[in-house]
Amino acid sequence: MAEPLLSVKNLTVTFGKHRHPFVAVNNVSFDVYRGETFGLVGESGSGKTTIGRAIIRVVPTAAGEIIFDGKRINNSISKELDKEVTHRIQMIFQDPMASLNERAKVDYIVAEGVYRRYKKQEREQRVEQALKDVGLLPEFASRFPHEFSGGQRQRIGIARALIMEPDFIVADEPISALDVSIRAQVLNLLSDLQKQRGLTYLFISHDLSVMRFICDRIAVIHKGVIVELAETETLFKHPLHPYTRALLSAVPMPDPIAERQKVLEVYNPNVHQYNESNAPFWSEIEPGHFIYASEKELLEYRKRLSVTK
Numbered sequence: 001m002a003e004p005l006l007s008v009k010n011l012t013v014t015f016g017k018h019r020h021p022f023v024a025v026n027n028v029s030f031d032v033y034r035g036e037t038f039g040l041v042g043e044s045g046s047g048k049t050t051i052g053r054a055i056i057r058v059v060p061t062a063a064g065e066i067i068f069d070g071k072r073i074n075n076s077i078s079k080e081l082d083k084e085v086t087h088r089i090q091m092i093f094q095d096p097m098a099s100l101n102e103r104a105k106v107d108y109i110v111a112e113g114v115y116r117r118y119k120k121q122e123r124e125q126r127v128e129q130a131l132k133d134v135g136l137l138p139e140f141a142s143r144f145p146h147e148f149s150g151g152q153r154q155r156i157g158i159a160r161a162l163i164m165e166p167d168f169i170v171a172d173e174p175i176s177a178l179d180v181s182i183r184a185q186v187l188n189l190l191s192d193l194q195k196q197r198g199l200t201y202l203f204i205s206h207d208l209s210v211m212r213f214i215c216d217r218i219a220v221i222h223k224g225v226i227v228e229l230a231e232t233e234t235l236f237k238h239p240l241h242p243y244t245r246a247l248l249s250a251v252p253m254p255d256p257i258a259e260r261q262k263v264l265e266v267y268n269p270n271v272h273q274y275n276e277s278n279a280p281f282w283s284e285i286e287p288g289h290f291i292y293a294s295e296k297e298l299l300e301y302r303k304r305l306s307v308t309k
């Protein structure tokens with residue numbers, strides 16, 4: 001397979017300075033390939049945003065490495081590399097209202113990241129182009145965020161990221177706060193931009209039905225630990241980890257009869273019975289399909305795979 005654009009290796013992020021800090025992200029590893037959409041799914045508080053924030057260098061990491069385009073970018077790095085990463089990696093946030101400066105006009109909001117890169121005239125042109133690229137009118141530049149709908153505000157957030165000419169975008173629940181009717185428009189915009197510019201996405205969501213539509217591969221995270229990672233269709237057809245299975249069982253089915261007869265699986269972490277002689281670890285159970293499991297569980301999972309395939 002191609003070179004990864006981003007590699008996260010044994011990443012741990014902790015909060016709090018006391019002797020027993022809270023471990024928000026615990027020893028996670030994954031690669032994101034150039035041009036793909038890599039999904040990160042998990043319940044609230046599982047550490048998804050924290051991973052995104054570690055990648056854009058706003059939270060320090062306690063252990064492990066983040067490699068971007070061949071260079072380590074976590075913790076202390078050179079000024080030049082910091083500048084490069086600030087341009088090349090951008091983040092789009094869930095709540096477009098909270099993430100845009102309410103007192104600034106759209107032209108300032110969109111141009112903020114390139115204020116020193118371009119002179120006034122060029123900046124104005126670039127803002128105009130960025131607005132066009134996300135389907136907004138150039139005259140919106142002189143308005144304030146509160147004059148826009150949720151979907152338009154999210155487009156402003158996307159324009160603000162695009163003007164930096166990034167190659168990697170962390171999209172953190174970019175459509176979750178939007179009306180259902182405009183979610184597809186914003187998803188299509190993201191997907192068109194990806195095709196036109198060869199962008200690579202880390203797409204964060206708790207909504208697996210959206211992920212199935214947009215992601216090439218998906219990692220499932222539970223309480224700071226990635227428990228399973230596979231190509232999207234593999235994950236949907238052969239989910240192995242009980243947490244993945246529980247998440248998938250909560251996805252509504254299009255067939256109303258099947259939906260009514262469906263049994264919701266509840267994840268009970270006690271099923272694992274891990275101990276020192278039966279400790280879990282991260283391994284590749286079949287090509288491209290990774291799982292967090294003990295030796296004993298791996299045997300069961302392998303058996304299940306050979307039956308279902």
Ligand SMILES: Nc1ncnc2c1ncn2[C@@H]1O[C@H](COP(=O)(O)OP(=O)(O)OP(=O)(O)O)[C@@H](O)[C@H]1O
Nearest residue numbers: 015016024042043044045046047048049050051206
């Ligand atoms: N700056 C911080 N200081 C202390 N704890 C934090 C901080 N940021 C996040 N946490 C904690 O880390 C855990 C993971 O948070 P995070 O925001 O990454 O979750 P998430 O998966 O993005 O959840 P959601 O789906 O609700 O956005 C949570 O328990 C959260 O309270």
Ligand SMILES: [Mg+2]
Nearest residue numbers: 048049050172
């Ligand atoms: Mg979050």
